[in-house]
Amino acid sequence: MTADTITAADIRINARWVIPMEPTDAVLDHQAVLVQGDRIAAVVSQEEADTRFRAKETIDLPSHVVLPGLINMHGHAAMSLFRGMADDLPLMTWLNDHIWPAEGAFVSETFIADGTQLAMAEMLRTGTTTFSDMYFFPEIVAQLARDAGMRAQVCFPLLDFPTPWGSGPDEYLSKGETFIRQWQDDPFITPAIGPHAPYTVSDEPLLKAVALSRSTGAPIQIHLHETAFEVADAIAQTGKRPTARMADLGVLGPLTQCVHMTQIDDSDIQLLRETGAQVVHCPESNLKLASGLSPIQKFRDAGINVTIGTDGAASNNDLDLFGELSTAAMLAKLVANDASALSAHEALAMATIKGAKALGRAHELGSLEAGKLADIIAVDLGDPFLQPVYDPASHLVYSNHGRQVSHSWINGVPQVQEGRLTRIDVPDLMLRVRGWADRIREQQSS
């Protein structure tokens, strides 16, 4: 081997195991992941890496599994400040009597900034490198994610009524269009449209949202079929199931992500399949609010792309996507009455390559392949409670917690090193969070 066949790399990660997800979701032994700039240069055996690459920095991870950064497809980041504030309630009581009054009292630019940073710290620490957000002040969320070096799809909110971000649908749509145009070429931020739900957005703004999506290419994300009450009430009010109403309005399509999707019948599945709409499964929120069960194996069998999200920390109550995968895999088996439904490997795909596909970015995200963006995580499987290791994918889904994440890189930039966040000042953030908790506690008890 001569010197001119040696390729320079910025980082070489020597891993006990690598699960690249594409072109294979097999577990590869003793691999090296090479990073050059913001891209993956190669995933090769460590012997081959010795002969082909010279890296500026080498990181040895002898008891770790390395995989693509996780993609959390649905959440309300700043709601982390409401974690544990209103538990053990069904959706509409939770929203009407607790969450919406608290949002009316507290949501401001600083609330969004501090709550979003808290959420980003938790997501980064537990392996998420890309998240989707649907909340107020999206321009602040986008800027914070950009500053932190995290990738995010940021959905501006659209509802029929006033909120701390605007007076009603016309203002949301006009601010939203400006927001989309401002961020649409950013490599980290995907601006998107977030009509809250069929029961909070009427036909006219939904039609305008569809037109905006078509003219800008911005994705749409909507809570859909979250509860039995939503479906029954929609049929009583409109004569249509919510999925059918969305299809009639042109909301469903490959750019649209339908969050929750419980209470499903064959007509819903047919509409999702025909339109190419995406599904975002949020099993822990669905369980905690007793919203309902999502038949994800039926969706998968119908060829529908099923991805995963945590929802907000006020209805979960954490943002650990590994925990969400465990719940998803176990619940899928129960719902399908089939222990082979959603294997560990299939669950990992939901949080990686399938999330990238839903975002329209599978060509550059969601797997560890040469030429893709260097969004990479490492999970340490060396602890006694993870022994022995027969299949690292099994442990990642069934035994692991996000806290085992030891390293992450986004765009080739370190975000977590030896379990510590590199770019967020945690002590300062904790001071601000405690200040919010004191104010919220005081208001709740008055």
Ligand SMILES: CSC[C@H]1O[C@@H](n2cnc3c(O)ncnc32)[C@H](O)[C@@H]1O
């Ligand atoms: C349009 S901004 C987001 C809006 O949604 C509320 N919210 C949070 N979680 C859920 C959920 O599971 N279903 C419906 N609405 C939810 C949040 O509090 C904001 O008001």
Ligand SMILES: [Zn+2]
């Ligand atoms: Zn939600």
